[in-house]
Each structure stands twice: as C-alpha cells, then as structure tokens.
Amino acid sequence: MDERTRADVERAEAAIVEHYPRLVRLGYLVLPPSMGRHRRVLAAHGLVQRALPRAGRRGRDRGALPAQRGPETASGYELVRLRTLRLALAYEDRPARPLPAVPLVWGLRLFPRAGGADELALDQALSAVPAPVRAAVGLWHLEGLDRDAARAVLAAAGVGDPDVAQRAAGLLDRATGAGAAALLNSGEFDPCTVQTRPTDLLRRRQRVRASVALAAALAAGTAVAGVAGGDDTRPRHETVAQQALDPARLLRTPNDRWADTSRVDFTAWPPRGRQAGDRELLGRALRVWATPPAGTRITASAGTSTRPPDQPPRLLYAGLIDNVMVVVFHDGDRLVRYAEPADTTPTLHFARVDNADLTTGGALVIGRGNGWMRYLLAPWVSDITALDLLAPDAPGRGLHLAPDGVTDRIPTPPGDGGDCGTWPAARLRSSTRIAENRAFLLTDLGDLAPVHLTYRPALPGAAGPGEAGDAPALRSWARSACSLRSLRGAGVRSVNNWAYAEQRLPEAGGPGATWVCNRADTWRGPGRITVQFQPPAARPADPGRTAGRAADTAACSPYGRPVVGEVRWQAKSGKWYLLAAGSPGIGGIDVTGGVRAGAKGATLAVPAPQGAPAEVSGRLADGGNVRALRP
Known part of the structure; x- marks a missing residue:
C-alpha cells in the first residue's frame, strides 16, 4: 500500500466520510456479480474502508526532485475513488478471495432493495461484461465523468486497455437504453440501504442458541448498513437521494x-x-x-x-x-x-x-449582519427580553416579535479583539401551554444555534445547573460573560457558571471571594472548563481572574470528580498569599514544593512569596487526590 503525507490521509479520510455511500455504490457495481449480493455488499463496504491510505514518508533517492502532482493526488476524493476501483477490480479473477475486514454478520443475508424489470435487465447485462466495463459505466453514470476523464481513471486503476472497456460500455449503454444513469442510482444498486433475511435456521440452531445468534446478527447487521423496512409504494426508479x-x-x-x-x-x-x-x-x-x-x-x-x-x-x-x-x-x-x-x-x-430540548431548541439565528442578528423563536416561546449581561441590575428591553416568529435586530457580542463593554443576551419565556413553564437565557457565539447560559449557586446540596434568572446568577455572569469570547464558533451547546466555593480572605480582606467553574459543553459531547477566582470588585462587571483551565474533561459536570483551583493574591498590606479552594467532595488541601502547608476543609490560605513554586492538591474521602488546575 502506498504511503502519503498526513495531510493527504486527512483529506482522504474526510472524502470517505463525506462520500461514503457514493464510493460504496461504485465498488458494489464493479465487484463481480458472481460473488452474490450478500458478499458484494460486505466487500463493497470493506474495500471502501480499506481505501484510506497510510501516512508515512515516501522514499526517493537523495537529491531527487519531488514527483509532480499527478491525477491520483488531485484531491482526497479522487484518491480514494481510485483506490476503491483498484481494490474492486482485483476481485475480477478471484471472486472467492477473502473479504476485506468488515463487521461480522452472523445469521443474516444482506440484499439491496429489489428493483423492477428495468433494474433486473441492467443487472443481468452488467453480469455479462468484465469488471473494467462495469467500472467505465460507473464512472460515466455514477461519477459523471466524460470519456477522457474516465479513460484516465481507468488507466490509473490498472485497466490494461481503457479504450476497449469504454467501447464495450458504450455498446451496453445502447443495448440497455438511455435510463442507465437513473437505474444505477436506484435501490437495486445501493449497498448502504439493505434488506435482511435469515440463513439456514435449523443448521444455526444446532450450532448456537438461537437467542444469542440472533442478537449478535442484529447488532452486527446494523453496524454495516441501515436496515430497510416497511412497505414502499414509491416509484422504484426514484432514488433516496432524489x-x-x-x-x-x-x-x-x-x-x-x-x-x-x-x-x-x-x-x-x-x-x-x-x-x-x-x-x-x-x-x-x-x-x-x-x-x-x-x-x-x-x-x-x-x-x-x-x-x-x-x-x-x-x-x-x-x-x-x-x-x-x-x-x-x-x-x-x-x-x-x-x-x-x-x-x-x-x-x-x-x-x-x-x-x-426546550431551551437549546428554543431559537436559531435566522439573519445576521454587521453587529446585529435576529432570532427565529420556537413556537413555544411566548416573549423575549434583551439584556446586557455586564449590567446585571439594569431592566431588560422587550423585543417585538413578528407573526412568523422573527425578532427585532439584537446586537451581537463583541469580537475577540475589541473592547468588552457590553454583552447582549436574551431571556426567553416558554408558553403557559407547556407544563414546564420557565424563563431561560440565551446568547450568540457566532453559530446557527444560540448558547444556553445556566447557573449553579454555592449552596450546600444545591442541585445541578439551573436557569440564570435571579440576581445572584446575573451578577455571576456579569463577571464571566467576556470570557465567552474564547468559545466563539466552537459548537457550544450550553455554558454553566458553578459558584463552587466561597472563601474568607486573609487580613480581613473584605467580603469573601467566590470560586467559579465555568463549564462549556459542546454539541459533540466534550466540554472545557475555566476556573475563576472572583474577589470583591468595585464594579459589577469586573472580570474574575483565571485560575485554571482544562479541555475534554468531565470536571464541573454531574459526571466529573471534584475540582480544585489556586491563585496568588496580594493583601492591602502588600503581603502575598496562596489561596486555594475545592468543590464539594474535597476534604482537605495540601501544598508541597517551595511552599508547604495543609488544611482541613475545602479552602486554604497561606503566606507564600509571589514566585515560590508550589503544588496544590485536594484530598478526597476515598484516599485519592485531585491536583489543582493550571491557567
């Protein structure tokens, strides 16, 4: 197998994912019909998955010039299409060769959906010609290539005489009529949408218990392709794509x-x-x-x-x-x-x-311009109010809602490079016709779906994230909102502010500080967190200090372990302290390295020179420990 650069492999992988059904259909067409439809389905899936090249260094003589970029490396898709053809053509003389690695299917036979008389006639005609002819037909009618482009692909795939293959393909076209393109795109030739039938039930019962075999067969079968079911009264020649x-x-x-x-x-x-x-x-x-x-x-x-x-x-x-x-x-x-x-x-x-859900499906961005956007609201949203998260005590402004659910223009949050002097958000309220009548907060981070903002207070036994509607929640978000800029365009679903600890400051440093874990969850699943230290501030929107970060973590979620943060803080006297705080579940905090200290409970404050190295960790009830996060 030839080796490619990492970039080539990534482009090829993207092409396979994007065009997988198209490639499998082409491979299925070229594979020998004598294999039987079940083996052709499995082989088509296997060879497309094998078409991904390996990454590595291409060997060449020292001092030689790099090879010119040829047609087979013109794009990721053209590369994997060519490799798919090569693998499928290799089955022509050895149709009984072992199948490529594919999910194992026990006790089931897989068949594409049966077509009508026209599809059957075309399938019989294709069965009578060699693989290079079927490849030419596929390149014309499935890939849309002209004769010159198809000839180049056939030659690159190893076909000895592409001109002969194309002439035979032309004869087959004329014999089967002008509808070959539509027929090849029908369910008869689609190995990604299949029907299933059992194998010999009596023989299988003798080998394994029926329940175990059937469960394994169903699980493996669904891994290969979606199972078609139900009555289909639509025209047979109309493909799923059409x-x-x-x-x-x-x-x-x-x-x-x-x-x-x-x-x-x-x-x-x-x-x-x-x-x-x-x-x-x-x-x-x-x-x-x-x-x-x-x-x-x-x-x-x-x-x-x-x-x-x-x-x-x-x-x-x-x-x-x-x-x-x-x-x-x-x-x-x-x-x-x-x-x-x-x-x-x-x-x-x-x-x-x-x-x-009700909140994350409550709106979408229907229009966007320079510094503004509009929402299209869900039908269950009864009203919408515009807010500035950096002014938590200011009243909201009601927005007009058109009969079709489109809002007035709403300012967009500031970009990464500008001044964060305001942060627009919207409070939506669900209709009383829904039992779960509530208000929820959304903001725009540049994606089509807005982001749901939630809050969890620093109270013993407090439940999970709730709506950010009351004064403590809005004041917490006033000090965290500008940090949302780093999440722009990241596919974020929701962001929660969890005020996980409160701490008295040394030397009578005024009201206590709050430790906040800001967790962003993406639609993909992985989340990222930022731990903030929020000391008393002169203004409601003064941002907190970042004490730690982590990506691809379950921390600060219902499924994660406790979290610990630490910062260096200077008192009014000029003396420096190391402050640390852990979330519920932390029974003590230890400091080692240039500073050595320990404390029972979830908070710690010890004198420490500003630059002294220190390792902070929290003790768990089960004897384990959690290291403090780093910025």
Missing part, C-alpha cells in the same frame, strides 16, 4: 404539535415564513445543499458534517429576512440555513443540534 431533493416530500409539522408532544425540540417546529409554500425556492435550496455550485460560501459549526441530505428534511422557515431569501431545514441532527442574496452567490450554514 426523494431528499423533492420539495413536495419535505416534512412539515402541524402548527400546534408542540403543545401536545413529549418531544419539545426542533422536530416540533412548524414551517413558517411567507415562502414556506414556494416549491421553486425550496427545490433550489435543496439542490444547492446537495451539490453546492462554485462560489457557494459554506460554514459549519465545529464537529458538524456538511454532507448532502440523505432523506427529506423538515422545513422550519422560508421567507425574506433583511432582503435575503432564507430557508432553514432540520434533518434530525443538523440545522441547515440556506441564504440567497439578490446579488451574490448563496450561502449554506450547518449546525449540529442533536438532542436539543
């Missing part, structure tokens, strides 16, 4: 479903906007999503796929926003915003929103 691009098939939730469902998230949003019935606009938006034209600006929140739709999505909005035609879809896992300015190319914005 159905996903049909505006008539868009999912539309009834207007009042949100008030009578246990699933209060984006699936409960009805379609809104004056153009919600404009099939031409909706079809255009779906086509751009599936195949973005040159110049389309595509942005995605961290960890969000930009793959085309694989089933009809749900329509949430279609209408004119500030002279820009906007369409928003929800495909179950993602929000997709299509924007069509009158004088420029369209834009697509993707955001992951799986497992949203």
Whole structure:
C-alpha cells in the first residue's frame, strides 16, 4: 500500500466520510456479480474502508526532485475513488478471495432493495461484461465523468486497455437504453440501504442458541448498513437521494404539535415564513445543499458534517429576512440555513443540534449582519427580553416579535479583539401551554444555534445547573460573560457558571471571594472548563481572574470528580498569599514544593512569596487526590 503525507490521509479520510455511500455504490457495481449480493455488499463496504491510505514518508533517492502532482493526488476524493476501483477490480479473477475486514454478520443475508424489470435487465447485462466495463459505466453514470476523464481513471486503476472497456460500455449503454444513469442510482444498486433475511435456521440452531445468534446478527447487521423496512409504494426508479431533493416530500409539522408532544425540540417546529409554500425556492435550496455550485460560501459549526441530505428534511422557515431569501431545514441532527442574496452567490450554514430540548431548541439565528442578528423563536416561546449581561441590575428591553416568529435586530457580542463593554443576551419565556413553564437565557457565539447560559449557586446540596434568572446568577455572569469570547464558533451547546466555593480572605480582606467553574459543553459531547477566582470588585462587571483551565474533561459536570483551583493574591498590606479552594467532595488541601502547608476543609490560605513554586492538591474521602488546575 502506498504511503502519503498526513495531510493527504486527512483529506482522504474526510472524502470517505463525506462520500461514503457514493464510493460504496461504485465498488458494489464493479465487484463481480458472481460473488452474490450478500458478499458484494460486505466487500463493497470493506474495500471502501480499506481505501484510506497510510501516512508515512515516501522514499526517493537523495537529491531527487519531488514527483509532480499527478491525477491520483488531485484531491482526497479522487484518491480514494481510485483506490476503491483498484481494490474492486482485483476481485475480477478471484471472486472467492477473502473479504476485506468488515463487521461480522452472523445469521443474516444482506440484499439491496429489489428493483423492477428495468433494474433486473441492467443487472443481468452488467453480469455479462468484465469488471473494467462495469467500472467505465460507473464512472460515466455514477461519477459523471466524460470519456477522457474516465479513460484516465481507468488507466490509473490498472485497466490494461481503457479504450476497449469504454467501447464495450458504450455498446451496453445502447443495448440497455438511455435510463442507465437513473437505474444505477436506484435501490437495486445501493449497498448502504439493505434488506435482511435469515440463513439456514435449523443448521444455526444446532450450532448456537438461537437467542444469542440472533442478537449478535442484529447488532452486527446494523453496524454495516441501515436496515430497510416497511412497505414502499414509491416509484422504484426514484432514488433516496432524489426523494431528499423533492420539495413536495419535505416534512412539515402541524402548527400546534408542540403543545401536545413529549418531544419539545426542533422536530416540533412548524414551517413558517411567507415562502414556506414556494416549491421553486425550496427545490433550489435543496439542490444547492446537495451539490453546492462554485462560489457557494459554506460554514459549519465545529464537529458538524456538511454532507448532502440523505432523506427529506423538515422545513422550519422560508421567507425574506433583511432582503435575503432564507430557508432553514432540520434533518434530525443538523440545522441547515440556506441564504440567497439578490446579488451574490448563496450561502449554506450547518449546525449540529442533536438532542436539543426546550431551551437549546428554543431559537436559531435566522439573519445576521454587521453587529446585529435576529432570532427565529420556537413556537413555544411566548416573549423575549434583551439584556446586557455586564449590567446585571439594569431592566431588560422587550423585543417585538413578528407573526412568523422573527425578532427585532439584537446586537451581537463583541469580537475577540475589541473592547468588552457590553454583552447582549436574551431571556426567553416558554408558553403557559407547556407544563414546564420557565424563563431561560440565551446568547450568540457566532453559530446557527444560540448558547444556553445556566447557573449553579454555592449552596450546600444545591442541585445541578439551573436557569440564570435571579440576581445572584446575573451578577455571576456579569463577571464571566467576556470570557465567552474564547468559545466563539466552537459548537457550544450550553455554558454553566458553578459558584463552587466561597472563601474568607486573609487580613480581613473584605467580603469573601467566590470560586467559579465555568463549564462549556459542546454539541459533540466534550466540554472545557475555566476556573475563576472572583474577589470583591468595585464594579459589577469586573472580570474574575483565571485560575485554571482544562479541555475534554468531565470536571464541573454531574459526571466529573471534584475540582480544585489556586491563585496568588496580594493583601492591602502588600503581603502575598496562596489561596486555594475545592468543590464539594474535597476534604482537605495540601501544598508541597517551595511552599508547604495543609488544611482541613475545602479552602486554604497561606503566606507564600509571589514566585515560590508550589503544588496544590485536594484530598478526597476515598484516599485519592485531585491536583489543582493550571491557567
């Protein structure tokens, strides 16, 4: 197997993930029909997964010039397509060769969905020609290549005489009619959507107990492909991809479903906007999503796929926003915003929103401009108030809500380089028609989905994160809001301020200090934390000091161990102290190194020179310890 640079491998991996069904379909077409449909399905998945090259150093003679960039390295997708073809062609003379490594399927046979008479005739015609001819047909009709481009790919894949293969493919095309492209994109040739049937049940019963075998088969079978089920009365020639691009098939939730469902998230949003019935606009938006034209600006929140739709999505909005035609879809896992300015190319914005709820599914950013944005609110939101987190005692400003759920313009938070003199947020209140009637706080961090802000007070036995609505919560966020700038564009779902400890300061240093763990959870799952030390301040919005950070951690969540923070603090006398505090669960704190001290309980304050090295850790009841976080 040839080796590539790390960048080449990363591009190839991205191409496989993005175009996996397309590559598997091509491999399935080229593999010998004599293998049988079950083995072809498994082999097609296995060889595409094997098409990922290895990273390494390419050997060459010392002093030799680097090889020119050839067609096979033109892009990650072209590389993995070529490798897929090579692997599939290798089965032509040895169809019984061992299958590549794939998930094991016990007791089940996997078959693509059966087609009609036209699909059957094409499959029989393809079975009668060698693999290079099937490869040529696939490059024409599945990949959309012209004859010259297909010839180059065939030659690079090791086909001895690409011209002969293409002439035979032309004869097959003429014999089977002009509909070969549509038929090859049908379920008959789709190894990613399969049906299952059991193998010999009596023989299997003799070997293993039926319950264990069946459970293993189902688990392994679903790892290979989605199992197709139910009656399908749609035309056989219409592919899943074509159905996903049909505006008539868009999912539309009834207007009042949100008030009578246990699933209060984006699936409960009805379609809104004056153009919600404009099939031409909706079809255009779906086509751009599936195949973005040159110049389309595509942005995605961290960890969000930009793959085309694989089933009809749900329509949430279609209408004119500030002279820009906007369409928003929800495909179950993602929000997709299509924007069509009158004088420029369209834009697509993707955001992951799986497992949203009443709060994280309460709004989305429908429009954005220079220093402002608008929300489209969930149908269960009854009113919205604009707030400045840096002015916790100031009253909020009620926002006008249009009949279609679009808000007035709201200022956007400051960027990384500017002055953090204000931090806009919005308080939303859910309708009394929902039993869980409550107010919740959202702010914008540059993604399509706003971020839910929560708060947990420093009270013994306090529950987990709650809504940041009362005065203590808003005052805590006034001192933490500007730290949110570091999270911009990171795909953050929610951020919680946990005031985990309060500490009296040495030398009668005034009111006590508060230790806060600020935890940001992403839609992907991993979270990051920042521990802040917040001493008494002259102004409500004076920021706290960062005492420690950690990424990809469960700390400060219901699933994490206790946390410890430490800072150096100077009293009014000029004397320096080492201060440390642990969250509930910390029974004592120890300091070693240049400073040696210990204390029972969750806080510690000892004199310490400003630059003296020290290691701080907290003692746990089970005998373990937790090291203090570092900035």
